Amino acid sequence: xxxxxxxxxxxxxxxxxxxxxxxxxxxxxxxxxxxxxxxxxxxxxxxxxxxxxxxxxxxxxxxxxxxxxxxxxxxxxxxxxxxxxxxxxxxxxxxxxxxxxxxxxxxxxxxxxxxxx
Amino acid sequence: xxxxxxxxxxxxxxxxxxxxxxxxxxxxxxxxxxxxxxxxxxxxxxxxxxxxxxxxxxxxxxxxxxxxxxxxxxxxxxxxxxxxxxxxxxxxxxxxxxxxxxxxxxxxxxxxxxxxxxxxxxxxxxxxxxxxxxxxxxxxxxxxxxxxxxxxxxxxxxxxxxxxxxxxxxxxxxxxxxxxxxxxxxxxxxxxxxxxxxxxxxxxxxxxxxxxxxxxxxxxxxxxxxxxxxxxxxxxx
Numbered sequence: 170x171x172x173x174x175x176x177x178x179x180x181x182x183x184x185x186x187x188x189x190x191x192x193x194x195x196x197x198x199x200x201x202x203x204x205x206x207x208x209x210x211x212x213x214x215x216x217x218x219x220x221x222x223x224x225x226x227x228x229x230x231x232x233x234x235x236x237x238x239x240x241x242x243x244x245x246x247x248x249x250x251x252x253x254x255x256x257x258x259x260x261x262x263x264x265x266x267x268x269x270x271x272x273x274x275x276x277x278x279x280x281x282x283x284x285x286x
Numbered sequence: 287x288x289x290x291x292x293x294x295x296x297x298x299x300x301x302x303x304x305x306x307x308x309x310x311x312x313x314x315x316x317x318x319x320x321x322x323x324x325x326x327x328x329x330x331x332x333x334x335x336x337x338x339x340x341x342x343x344x345x346x347x348x349x350x351x352x353x354x355x356x357x358x359x360x361x362x363x364x365x366x367x368x369x370x371x372x373x374x375x376x377x378x379x380x381x382x383x384x385x386x387x388x389x390x391x392x393x394x395x396x397x398x399x400x401x402x403x404x405x406x407x408x409x410x411x412x413x414x415x416x417x418x419x420x421x422x423x424x425x426x427x428x429x430x431x432x433x434x435x436x437x438x439x440x441x442x443x444x445x446x447x448x449x450x451x452x453x454x455x456x457x458x459x460x461x462x463x464x465x466x467x468x469x470x471x472x473x474x475x476x477x478x479x480x481x482x483x484x485x486x487x488x489x490x491x492x493x494x495x496x497x498x499x500x501x502x503x504x505x506x507x508x509x510x511x512x513x514x515x516x517x518x519x520x521x522x523x
Binding site: 176177179181182183184185186187188189190192193194196197198199200201202203204209212213214215216217218219220221222223224225226227228229230231232233234235236237240242249250253254257258261262264265266267268270271274275278279 | 307308310311327328329332335336339340341342344345346349353356359362363366367370371372373374375376377378379380381382384385389392393395396397399401404405408409412455456458459460461462463464465466467468469470471472473477478481482483485486487488489490493500501504505506507508509510512513516
C-alpha cells in the first residue's frame with residue numbers, strides 16, 4: 170500500500186463535478202416539478218416571501234461577525250468586515266442602489282484598517 | 287409601470303437589467319473561485335467546467351477545497367447537498383408560479399435558479415403585476431443567463447490570472463456585500479426586518495453546527511418570525 174494518497178484520476182474528477190451538478194440541479198428542480206399537483210396553502214405562500222431575506226441574511230451576518238479566515242466571533246472596531254458590512258447596510262437603506270452599496274462597502278473594507286491605524 | 291405591454295422580449299431584458307449590478311458585484315467571487323481552485327492543484331479545465339456543471343458558488347468553493355484535499359468522493363457529494371439544500375426553499379417559492387410552463391422550461395429555469403437570480407426574480411414576480419404570469423419566465427431566464435455568463439467569464443479570468451490576485455484584497459467579502467445590497471436595498475416593513483435580523487442572529491449563534499445546519503435553522507427562524515410579525519400587524523389594524 171502506498172502510504173501517500175494519490176490525487177484523483179481525471180475520470181474521477183469528472184465524476185465528482187458531474188455528481189455535484191446533478192445534486193445541485195435536482196435540489197433546484199425538486200419543488201418546481203413536485204408542486205405540480207399540490208395546492209399550496211396561502212399560509213405557506215406568505216411564508217415563502219421571507220425566504221430571500223432570511224437565507225441571504227443567514228449568509229451575510231456570519232461573514233461580518235465571524236470573518237474569514239478564522240471564523241471567530243469578532244465584535245470590535247478592528248473587524249474591518251463588520252464595519253464595512255454595517256456601512257454597506259446603511260448605504261443600501263439610504264441610496265437604494267446596488268452599485269453604490271457594493272462600492273462603498275469594498276472601499277470601507279480597504280481603508281478602514283488605515284483609519285483606525 | 288408598463289404592465290399592459292408585457293412581452294417576452296421586454297421581460298427578458300428587464301431580467302438582464304435587474305441582474306447586472308448583482309453580476310458585477312459577485313464578479314470578484316468568480317475570480318477568487320477560479321484562482322483558488324487552480325492554486326490548490328485542481329486541473330484548470332475541471333475548475334472551469336465546475337462553473338457550468340455545478341453553477342453554485344459556495345458549493346464550488348467547498349468542492350475544490352475538498353478536491354484539493356483529496357477527500358472521499360461521497361463526502362464531497364454529501365457536502366454539496368448540505369451546502370445547497372437551501373435551494374429547496376427557492377424551488378418551493380417558484381414552483382407554484384411555474385406550473386403553466388413546459389417541462390423543458392422548468393428544467394432550464396431550475397438550472398439557472400441561483401441565489402442571485404432567485405432574489406431578483408422572486409421580487410419581480412411579487413411586485414410587478416403579480417397576477418400576470420404570462421411572460422414572467424422570460425425575466426427569470428434573462429436574470430439567470432446574465433449571472434451564468436458572468437460566472438463563466440469570471441471563473442475563466444480567475445483560472446488564467448489567479449496567481450496574481452493578492453489575498454489581502456479581501457475580495458471574497460464582495461459576495462457578502464452583494465448580498466447586503468440584495469437584501470437591504472428593497473427591505474421594508476416590520477415583518478421583513480424581523481425575518482432578516484432574526485435569521486442573521488441565529489446564523490451567527492449556530493455557525494458552529496455541522497453540515498450547514500445553522501444556515502437552514504436560521505432561514506427557517508427568519509421565515510417564522512416574519513410570519514408571526516405579519517400576523518401581529520394584521521391584528522393591530
